[in-house]
Amino acid sequence: MATEIEIEEVETRRVPGRFGRLFALVSWPSFLVAAVAETVFFSLINPRELYLLGEPVHFSPLATYTIGFFGFWCVAGASSLISSWMAEKMPACADRCVGRK
Amino acid sequence: MIPITDVSPDEGDLYAARKKIQPRSIKGRFNNVRWAMVWITQIVFYGLAWLPWNDRQAVLFHLVERKFYIFGIVLWPQDVLFLALLLIISALGLFLVTAVAGRVWCGYACPQSVYTEIFMWIERHIEGDRSARMKLDAAPMSARKLGLRAAKFGAWGALALWTGFTFVGYFTPIRELASEIASWSLGPWEAFWMFFYAAFTYVFAGHMREQVCKYMCPYARFQGVMFDPDTLIVSYDANRGEPRGNKKKAREGQVVGDCVDCDWCVQVCPTGIDIRNGLQYECIGCALCIDACDQVMDKVGRPRGLIAYTTERTLLAKKPAHEGWREVMAHILRPRVILYTSLLAFIVSGFAWALFTRTPVKMNVLRDRATLAREVEGGKIENVYRLRIMNTSEIARRYVLEVEGLPGAAIADLREIEVEAAGSRDIAARVQVDADALQPGSHEIYFNLQAVDAPDVRVHEKTSFLQPR
Numbered sequence: 001m002a003t004e005i006e007i008e009e010v011e012t013r014r015v016p017g018r019f020g021r022l023f024a025l026v027s028w029p030s031f032l033v034a035a036v037a038e039t040v041f042f043s044l045i046n047p048r049e050l051y052l053l054g055e056p057v058h059f060s061p062l063a064t065y066t067i068g069f070f071g072f073w074c075v076a077g078a079s080s081l082i083s084s085w086m087a088e089k090m091p092a093c094a095d096r097c098v099g100r101k
Numbered sequence: 102m103i104p105i106t107d108v109s110p111d112e113g114d115l116y117a118a119r120k121k122i123q124p125r126s127i128k129g130r131f132n133n134v135r136w137a138m139v140w141i142t143q144i145v146f147y148g149l150a151w152l153p154w155n156d157r158q159a160v161l162f163h164l165v166e167r168k169f170y171i172f173g174i175v176l177w178p179q180d181v182l183f184l185a186l187l188l189i190i191s192a193l194g195l196f197l198v199t200a201v202a203g204r205v206w207c208g209y210a211c212p213q214s215v216y217t218e219i220f221m222w223i224e225r226h227i228e229g230d231r232s233a234r235m236k237l238d239a240a241p242m243s244a245r246k247l248g249l250r251a252a253k254f255g256a257w258g259a260l261a262l263w264t265g266f267t268f269v270g271y272f273t274p275i276r277e278l279a280s281e282i283a284s285w286s287l288g289p290w291e292a293f294w295m296f297f298y299a300a301f302t303y304v305f306a307g308h309m310r311e312q313v314c315k316y317m318c319p320y321a322r323f324q325g326v327m328f329d330p331d332t333l334i335v336s337y338d339a340n341r342g343e344p345r346g347n348k349k350k351a352r353e354g355q356v357v358g359d360c361v362d363c364d365w366c367v368q369v370c371p372t373g374i375d376i377r378n379g380l381q382y383e384c385i386g387c388a389l390c391i392d393a394c395d396q397v398m399d400k401v402g403r404p405r406g407l408i409a410y411t412t413e414r415t416l417l418a419k420k421p422a423h424e425g426w427r428e429v430m431a432h433i434l435r436p437r438v439i440l441y442t443s444l445l446a447f448i449v450s451g452f453a454w455a456l457f458t459r460t461p462v463k464m465n466v467l468r469d470r471a472t473l474a475r476e477v478e479g480g481k482i483e484n485v486y487r488l489r490i491m492n493t494s495e496i497a498r499r500y501v502l503e504v505e506g507l508p509g510a511a512i513a514d515l516r517e518i519e520v521e522a523a524g525s526r527d528i529a530a531r532v533q534v535d536a537d538a539l540q541p542g543s544h545e546i547y548f549n550l551q552a553v554d555a556p557d558v559r560v561h562e563k564t565s566f567l568q569p570r
Contacts, residue, residue, distance in 0.1 A: 024317045029317075040181075043184060044181065060288075061164060062291065065290075
């Protein structure tokens, strides 16, 4: 038994623009790395035993964890940003390079 | 070989406006499995936070107290080894599953897939099916469109906030959190994380969806190295399907494959790819195209399995997928799988052994640097130590403290120390040794802590005793 099935042209790909791609490539891996760094750092170090400019940290532990997380994210993000910028500026490679036109 | 066609967009397309994917919804075996996984994972996620255990939350990673409660187990920062082992076990488990069954994690269990599915369900029930949504997207702004959009974003927002609340509820007690919200006294940091995680869920599951998998997920990029010719993949049987086309319209004598080119496999795909172009890294292995194609094959009266879970080896053998299951199963025990399984079994048993044989008491010993060694009555030298005793069991316990290793060493004012369940206590211990018995300098000394009620609950810690010159 054959049934007529409607055919419809579809455009299925959506591709982020340059800044969208850069944002995704930089923010997400650094987020993951920051999460790992945060877990390892604060498993080993108690936020109540930290010193800031020679003074014991007086923030609440949750504040310290939060600041720590965003600190790690910024550092990892800066590194990702430089890497992606350098990768983009890499000299055009010869034929043996795979995946480049 | 699996046919590979370069379908990467032209460079110009990279700067093109984004096109929204509006997948068609489909019923079928694999869709049922996907929904079963949504229910299981979300009942666990939203429900577990509320489960009580011994008068506290069963699963709580209490950040402020720095203690992890997992049912009957209380982990302290000193148990970070278990956390590391748990991460290794998760990674190995993922390797094993990927080697055997391909991207089942992505298709069925990844929070990105699960929340996207839930958000799409909401979208479908508010804005209608695929064609209705495409029309709505194209339509100019009207009161109706505004209303539908507001309802959708509102429902998404509510679910995202509940998700954010639950997430924070795993790190700070959820019942306290709920009462703080009810009394409008939520702490600023809890509030921040609740909204942060809610926004995260909303943006990822509502707007970014497949782009997260395609452009952001590291696992999507490297899972290819875990694949081998015997890994299960969702694949189109080109031998059987091609040349594709409408059978009714085919000319007399023209050979037409089983693929009727209905495009359903493309329309249902949450990442918007055409599986008939071969294995692509964008494919999250959700198998919805299998459900779609099976329905179409049923309608046109051809056997199912034109798109199916199969392996590269089966495809190369040119066997139809539904006959290839024996082939798939015959290669399931291969060196890679055996290696991952034995490694996993080894680490899991080590983990379990370490967890169940660990002593439920810990002691940190620090010599008090503020009080130097001093002479006390009776010609004795005294050192003061700061001890932190951590009772990691679920019952309150009393302990006896002793010193050994030096002749005549004793603790002044010795008494039993009581520590509450899953609690810790800091004490100062004054250790006295006969002055004549020791040479000046540093000497090893040991603290023994012994639970009164259980002979095997004991710890032995080394420290040093200072004899002044």
